[in-house]
Amino acid sequence: MSLTTQTIEALIKLAIVAGGVMTAAMYLVLVERKMAGWIQGRLGPNRVGIPLTKIRLFGLGQPVADALKLILKEDVTPAHVNRRIYNLAPLIIMTAAVSVFAVIPFGSIIPGEGLGRENPIPLVVAPGIDVGMIFVFALSSIAVYGVILGGWASNNKYSFLGALRSSAQMIAYELPLGLGLLGVVLATGSLQLEKVIGVQADTGIWFALSQPLGFVVFVVAAFAEAARLPFDLTECEQELVAGFHTEYSGMRLVLFLTAEFIHMITAAFLIVILFLGGWHFWGLTGGSEDAVTWLGAIVRIVVFMIKILAVILFFMLVRWSWPRFRFDQLMNLAWKMMLPLGIVNLIAVAIAVEMSASAGASLPWIVYGWIVAVVAWMVTAVCSPLMTDNTARVGDATVGAPLEKAG
Amino acid sequence: MRHDDPAVTWVEEPKLGLAGKMYLPLFVQGLAVTTKHLVSRKVTISFPEERPEIGNPLIYRGVHRFNKDDQGRVKCVACFLCATACPAHCIDIVGIESPWPDREKYPESFQIDELRCIFCGMCEEACPVDAIELTSLFDLTGRSREEMIFDKEKLLSVYDQTKDAEPMKSKSLGGTV
């Protein structure tokens, strides 16, 4: 295989992924608005269809109209900002968000024969990267830079507070996220995302089944990393106007918002790949080493996309189900619950991998994983580290006590 | 406020049960509620194409109309009771001697400023001959303030427009004529 065909192949995949992710982000905004409407008893956006006609198509034109509106809007740069960093921040966050997809598979493999290749083509832009997961995590940490720089350069107290919160939150949740991930890495023995799917497909046991505790920890942390409700402290409208992007408008704002949506998509991809078996479904897709036909390849892609859509819909449903955490509760949850639970999970998985012949993928070890999860969860619940009750109560001498005069 | 003030009642927060402390049960409960709303019937409609259902048009308080009697004359006797009752002072009447033998006066001009009106229905309550009534038309619009001052002719035309859908309330509710 010459270098050029490799380049062309990578470029085609790149176009598919970048285009797909962008379009998906646009349409997911519509889905989110629709869901919001339905849950609140409204119909949601349903007017925009084909322009100049009466055809409405259930509002499918809405994303295009939104994009046009935002592009045509005036891009205000306030006078008091640090111009260079202000312009740089949205670019950083967007670049980081999109580059993650270089190592994230969006399907399994497609047969190469029809395309003049002897080997099957893996459906990932950069196949076989051994440090795939580290790459994902490094890039999603860089996204925080975009947030902090944006908040800092805006020279606005709301932006700054949002950025500060964001950095604290990201640091707090990177740890449980990593711990949830480590369990999977231990069980597969690889940092390669394709490999993780492969292991789950071969054993037929998704890691959500064998490591339920790690799954819960990872999902909660993923919500926080994507800054979705109930963890959207970085931009809670009621307190911070819009958080770190208060001063942004026009195209730059679009970059921020899209990047946020892409973070959610990334989180959904990771959850599905790491814990929900990727493209695997029992009896439909076969193992990772089996030869695939075109039909098989398409079935795998469809299964994969359905799972991802389901996770994203779950994200959206949660958004309208739960109120936002207070900041101290958020920190408590990370440091007092998620971190210990993550460590417990890691130890449990280590024991399972060490003791069992199948690296924890047999029935007794699944039962063991669930027992660990339930017991650990109960213990944390009974110790209730999340209780941050700071209401005034009877006998609290500080209530109503006269203020001491200074000096 | 002092904490030992006898006038102060202290309310303690209820203690969380095990389900509350475990978080996940309540989380699932919350999801169940939103899912129920997700699939339940929506309360909004696509307005101009779909019209909302008005429960009982007879007691709805929308745009006014001026009723006509069986000879097609305006029923109003220019008694000024509605103008007196109106809390928003939006009824303006000029009464002159009536050309008909059955009443002394009738309105030469009768204007309601629909922009000032608060649609309280007091005029309807006050009218001794049930000449003024509120219909169930709710989406009145206009391009200027002047257009929204409804005069006698316009109010009578509202009657022509709505008389079939909404019979005169006076009859169905046991009123005068």
Ligand code: SF4
């Ligand atoms: S509905 Fe009330 S405010 Fe309107 S004209 Fe009648 S009395 Fe006046």
Ligand code: SF4
């Ligand atoms: S509408 Fe009724 S209350 Fe008003 S002036 Fe005429 S008769 Fe009197």
